[in-house]
Amino acid sequence: xxxxxxxxxxxxxxxxxxxxxxxxxxxxxxxxxxxxxxxxxxxxxxxxxxxxxxxxxxxxxxxxxxxxxx
Numbered sequence: 001x002x003x004x005x006x007x008x009x010x011x012x013x014x015x016x017x018x019x020x021x022x023x024x025x026x027x028x029x030x031x032x033x034x035x036x037x038x039x040x041x042x043x044x045x046x047x048x049x050x051x052x053x054x055x056x057x058x059x060x061x062x063x064x065x066x067x068x069x070x
């Protein structure tokens with residue numbers, strides 16, 4: 001379960017959308033590398049798969065950074 005303070009749900013959803021986009025661009029860039037198709041990382045090797053863990057972690061860290069600076 002993900003605990004996000006009720007007053008910051010819209011902020012977290014925006015950060016999650018941005019982090020999904022960043023993760024998508026990173027995975028697509030890593031797949032274009034010459035060793036991309038032979039990597040052991042399933043999220044990079046498999047077509048049609050986007051790993052959500054890094055996106056959620058990036059959104060959580062961004063959320064903490066934004067809340068810490070405001």
